[in-house]
């Protein structure tokens with residue numbers, strides 16, 4: 341039996357009516373770009389992130405890029421980020437015209453090591469992009485302290501961390517801006533590409549909104565050249581329907597992760613480590629194994645998967 345990495349078909353089957361209704365409402369209203377479905381989702385997602393504003397954009401890479409542009413970061417500037425993120429994080433910095441400065445990760449959390457940030461700061465440094473990789477919150481307190489001390493902006497890359505918390509604060513609401521991806525396989529996934537920026541800063545939200553829509557202030561007024569990167573109505577309606585289930589899905593991810601921790605406790609696999617006082621959302625459950633034993637582990641897991649197929653149906657669904 342092949343256990344799918346992400347089972348979006350069974351997820352759809354479990355909420356088919358809600359999704360089908362949402363899609364047909366958008367089509368009957370022909371509210372494809374902008375419109376009420378986008379506005380509703382932006383309000384719901386801002387509330388979910390505990391921020392004042394949410395700006396829907398075309399994808400998670402653009403949400404990072406547009407956040408940087410709206411913060412006035414570009415040519416001649418440097419932006420610090422984690423060395424191990426998905427390529428989109430550094431791509432967005434380069435797209436904005438700035439230079440990427442990588443900081444190494446903490447060996448146990450796999451997130452940016454705050455103790456190593458200051459050595460990379462120069463007079464050109466303008467911002468830090470901490471990445472909450474695999475849904476594990478990065479250690480924000482020391483990062484906030486460093487940013488305040490050096491007058492740097494923070495854009496959280498929360499593409500893998502929808503609904504995670506750090507010391508009682510929602511991930512995405514802690515920095516100047518939080519950046520999300522709604523790529524289908526993410527914890528909150530659209531039925532195509534999508535992304536969003538959340539912030540409490542009204543000016544930043546307005547700039548980001550305009551930049552993502554050709555620098556447009558009103559129908560015929562364009563204040564500056566931006567890009568076309570919008571979250572469309574169909575995606576927004578799908579996301580609204582799925583957002584209502586996200587807490588429940590996150591709880592089942594967390595339960596599964598803790599079960600894995602229990603089952604793997606007596607092995608020599610290194611299992612994910614949460615820092616204190618966080619709610620991790622386990623976009624991925626990543627284990628570390630010595631390189632020379634990697635293929636043995638794969639073979640072992642494959643043999644277990646076929647055993648399971650012949651005895652019980654898979655209980656796992658995310």
Ligand SMILES: *Cc1c(COP(=O)(O)O)cnc(C)c1O
Nearest residue numbers: 399400401426428499521522523
């Ligand atoms: C998915 C992802 C992105 C980019 O999102 P897209 O929607 O695919 O553009 C950025 N950063 C991280 C950490 C991601 O996992």
